Amino acid sequence: MEISIIVAMGSNREIGKNNDLLWNLPVDMRFFKETTLGRTVIMGRKNYESIPPKYRPLPKRTNIVVSRNPDYEAPECYICSTLQNAIELAADLGEEHLFIIGGAQIYELALKEVDLDHLFITHVEAEFPDAEAFFPEVDFSKWTKTIIHTEEAGIENAFRFQICRYDKA
Numbered sequence: 001m002e003i004s005i006i007v008a009m010g011s012n013r014e015i016g017k018n019n020d021l022l023w024n025l026p027v028d029m030r031f032f033k034e035t036t037l038g039r040t041v042i043m044g045r046k047n048y049e050s051i052p053p054k055y056r057p058l059p060k061r062t063n064i065v066v067s068r069n070p071d072y073e074a075p076e077c078y079i080c081s082t083l084q085n086a087i088e089l090a091a092d093l094g095e096e097h098l099f100i101i102g103g104a105q106i107y108e109l110a111l112k113e114v115d116l117d118h119l120f121i122t123h124v125e126a127e128f129p130d131a132e133a134f135f136p137e138v139d140f141s142k143w144t145k146t147i148i149h150t151e152e153a154g155i156e157n158a159f160r161f162q163i164c165r166y167d168k169a
């Protein structure tokens, strides 16, 4: 099973504020949807709660929520008490490409504990000084970068961004 992280971050690795995103970038949202569709996604409990109820569980994907609370309930989602258990569950379900979709705590765990194959990173070319959640620092010398898409700032997407895939070097 391949394991990837997928994230969008600002110039200073900003990813969120008030348990919400910092931007509305429809082109990036479409990329996220197309990339994860049909796959298993693992998310932290706070990330799950940040998704508006009408959009969760993320449709046409197997949703796994990681929480230390064994009584936590998320309709039509699997709940796992550790990231490792969540990964084992995805493997047991026959997943071939698993996506770890955040937030900050779960990304940090994944970068420390998981043998990742790819990072799908959308680099949003702007700074967000009031951000509260950040992606961990990454040693990019260990990864080979491919630019998948460049989007210029415009009416629909307020900031310029590049969607990149990093493969383990």
Ligand SMILES: NC(=O)c1ccc[n+]([C@@H]2O[C@H](COP(=O)([O-])OP(=O)(O)OC[C@H]3O[C@@H](n4cnc5c(N)ncnc54)[C@H](OP(=O)(O)O)[C@@H]3O)[C@@H](O)[C@H]2O)c1
Pocket (backbone or CB within 6 Å): 006, 007, 008, 009, 014, 015, 016, 017, 018, 019, 020, 021, 043, 044, 045, 046, 047, 048, 050, 066, 067, 068, 069, 072, 081, 082, 083, 101, 102, 103, 104, 105, 106, 107, 109, 133
């Ligand atoms: N820009 C992006 O691409 C992106 C993507 C995803 C999320 N985000 C943003 O990230 C923010 C949320 O991130 P976050 O760091 O606050 O929360 P999070 O990582 O989504 O979830 C944290 C929760 O996960 C569970 N958890 C963490 N470590 C665990 C462990 N070792 N074992 C078991 N469970 C564990 C705990 O749940 P319990 O408290 O229930 O035990 C913890 O409260 C939001 O602002 C969201 O919008 C941004």
